[in-house]
Amino acid sequence: MLEHATGVAATARQDTIMTAASGGIPLSIQQVSKQFTTRAGLLTALESTSIEVAAGEFVCLLGPSGCGKSTLLSIIAGLDQPSGGLVAAAGQPISGPGTDRVLLFQEAALFPWLDVQHNVEFGLRQRGVSRKERAVIAHGLIERVHLQGFERSFVHQLSGGMRQRVAIARALALNPAVLLMDEPFGALDALTRDRLHSELEEIWSATHKTIVFVTHNVREAVALGDRVLVFSPRPGRIIADFRIELPRPRSLDDLALAAQAAQITATLRAAMGDDLNTRR
Amino acid sequence: MPWLRRIAFYAALLAVWEVVARSGLYPPYLLPGPIEVLATLWSGLAQGLFVTGTLVSLRRLAVGYAISLVIGLALGLLIGRVKWLEETVGSLVLGLQALPSVCWLPLAILWFGLNERAIIFVVVMGALFSITLGVEAGVKNTPPIFLRAARTLGARGPSIYSQVVLPAALPAILGGLKQGWSFAWRSLMAGELLYFTLSLGNLLQSGRDLNDAAQVMAVMLLIIFVGVAIDRIIFAPIERRVRDRWGLTG
Numbered sequence: 018m019l020e021h022a023t024g025v026a027a028t029a030r031q032d033t034i035m036t037a038a039s040g041g042i043p044l045s046i047q048q049v050s051k052q053f054t055t056r057a058g059l060l061t062a063l064e065s066t067s068i069e070v071a072a073g074e075f076v077c078l079l080g081p082s083g084c085g086k087s088t089l090l091s092i093i094a095g096l097d098q099p100s101g102g103l104v105a106a107a108g109q110p111i112s113g114p115g116t117d118r119v120l121l122f123q124e125a126a127l128f129p130w131l132d133v134q135h136n137v138e139f140g141l142r143q144r145g146v147s148r149k150e151r152a153v154i155a156h157g158l159i160e161r162v163h164l165q166g167f168e169r170s171f172v173h174q175l176s177g178g179m180r181q182r183v184a185i186a187r188a189l190a191l192n193p194a195v196l197l198m199d200e201p202f203g204a205l206d207a208l209t210r211d212r213l214h215s216e217l218e219e220i221w222s223a224t225h226k227t228i229v230f231v232t233h234n235v236r237e238a239v240a241l242g243d244r245v246l247v248f249s250p251r252p253g254r255i256i257a258d259f260r261i262e263l264p265r266p267r268s269l270d271d272l273a274l275a276a277q278a279a280q281i282t283a284t285l286r287a288a289m290g291d292d293l294n295t296r297r
Numbered sequence: 298m299p300w301l302r303r304i305a306f307y308a309a310l311l312a313v314w315e316v317v318a319r320s321g322l323y324p325p326y327l328l329p330g331p332i333e334v335l336a337t338l339w340s341g342l343a344q345g346l347f348v349t350g351t352l353v354s355l356r357r358l359a360v361g362y363a364i365s366l367v368i369g370l371a372l373g374l375l376i377g378r379v380k381w382l383e384e385t386v387g388s389l390v391l392g393l394q395a396l397p398s399v400c401w402l403p404l405a406i407l408w409f410g411l412n413e414r415a416i417i418f419v420v421v422m423g424a425l426f427s428i429t430l431g432v433e434a435g436v437k438n439t440p441p442i443f444l445r446a447a448r449t450l451g452a453r454g455p456s457i458y459s460q461v462v463l464p465a466a467l468p469a470i471l472g473g474l475k476q477g478w479s480f481a482w483r484s485l486m487a488g489e490l491l492y493f494t495l496s497l498g499n500l501l502q503s504g505r506d507l508n509d510a511a512q513v514m515a516v517m518l519l520i521i522f523v524g525v526a527i528d529r530i531i532f533a534p535i536e537r538r539v540r541d542r543w544g545l546t547g
């Protein structure tokens with residue numbers, strides 16, 4: 018009887034996770050810059066960058082390799098300190114990692130010593146959620162990312178796409194207001210990537226989380242983003258801010274989408290060309 | 298069929314041994330045959346003498362190893378995470394690791410007397426540094442991405458160590474644990490040769506004193522058996538589990 022009651026409570030909680038109407042919070046990135054001291058001297062990874070992200074907005078960051086996208090994302094996540102400037106989440110300056118902003122990595126970064134379910138439960142365990150409630154929430158999320166039946170699998174038994182699904186479930190378990198995604202689908206084949214796009218879009222439209230999504234892939238950026246920010250080569254700075262007004266759900270084969278992508282690619286090319294010219 | 302080959306090999310070995318022992322080339326009190334050795338082993342076990350001796354040695358091993366485990370985990374974690382400890386204590390541990398731990402025995406006997414504490418001290422010295430170095434290596438090689446993932450998921454303070462750093466280091470730690478146990482076992486046997494209380498090492502020694510090569514060989518067999526059993530019963534399953542989880546198999 019008691020068990021049943023807890024189950025119901027936990028399910029209710031999980032429902033709020035999946036359907037929370039005002040999930041996202043605004044992010045304000047104010048003149049954030051980053052220098053690294055390397056053996057060769059001071060290296061500017063990111064020039065002073067300012068971005069305003071509205072609550073629930075889906076923003077894609079696009080730019081050549083090494084322009085500082087990952088750097089910026091880990092600063093927003095609070096894992097690295099900016100050399101200058103500040104990041105505010107929901108108006109509050111951030112001072113470190115917080116579970117209102119969860120970072121997802123290209124390599125999924127699942128814990129190989131835990132099975133799928135315990136990977137998903139990891140953040141909840143840190144938060145002190147009871148074992149039973151953790152299991153219920155994890156169960157719901159594993160279903161949400163279509164991995165039911167794999168609860169007891171270990172990381173090496175999963176494909177790349179499944180790993181990213183687990184990583185998404187693991188992040189969602191904390192019900193963060195912001196998802197920071199660093200090329201999460203970069204290593205996947207086109208079909209799997211497509212499927213994960215629509216799953217991510219579904220999650221986003223159900224939860225209205227704020228999402229900052231880094232990618233190399235112009236079409237991916239156009240398919241997913243409300244906005245696409247284009248970075249210059251290192252030291253990175255924003256050179257263009259495209260608003261994508263295409264109706265959702267979007268298809269990669271859509272002509273209008275392809276046209277948008279072509280336009281952005283041209284901008285990107287020009288930026289890289291400039292870079293080549295100045296170097297010469 | 299590797300097991301068939303193995304059985305054939307051991308059968309042949311025993312047969313050759315028995316033939317040589319019976320040939321009269323060496324006097325039987327120096328080279329008893331396998332039948333006599335096995336009979337001695339059996340009667341020693343049946344009388345309880347070997348059983349008690351084994352239990353005494355195992356108890357010493359367990360106590361000493363447990364102490365090494367606790368200190369080694371803490372020490373390895375500290376050395377692996379704190380730069381100045383690595384430069385100081387770390388180098389000391391590396392140096393002490395080079396010393397065969399039975400070399401501690403004379404000092405231990407001076408300090409503690411010829412008693413339980415001295416022998417356990419030697420066991421601890423045998424296992425401690427291997428365990429410490431294994432933990433240190435594992436902790437130092439923890440991929441930073443695991444720490445970053447843990448932090449972004451809200452892990453803080455000690456739980457980062459217990460739930461991320463230590464489990465991530467487990468494959469490396471296991472190597473240190475195994476080496477530690479085998480060092481501890483070797484130094485325990487060496488140390489017990491000097492002791493008068495009943496134990497495996499002491500049974501070897503008393504076999505020598507009685508000119509009883511059959512007893513010496515029977516106890517040697519027993520020591521091999523205990524060593525293999527600990528490997529198979531304790532370490533092999535843990536290793537298999539870790540390998541399965543991490544997908545390290547072949």
Ligand SMILES: Nc1ncnc2c1ncn2[C@@H]1O[C@H](COP(=O)(O)OP(=O)(O)OP(=O)(O)O)[C@@H](O)[C@H]1O
Nearest residue numbers: 053055060062081082083084085086087088089251
């Ligand atoms: N810890 C560090 N120490 C020194 N330099 C670093 C460090 N991290 C990143 N950098 C440098 O900063 C620059 C930006 O790196 P970053 O990883 O942010 O690029 P990126 O835009 O994410 O590239 P990619 O698209 O290839 O992932 C690179 O030149 C990189 O070499």
Ligand SMILES: [Mg+2]
Nearest residue numbers: 086087088199
């Ligand atoms: Mg990157």
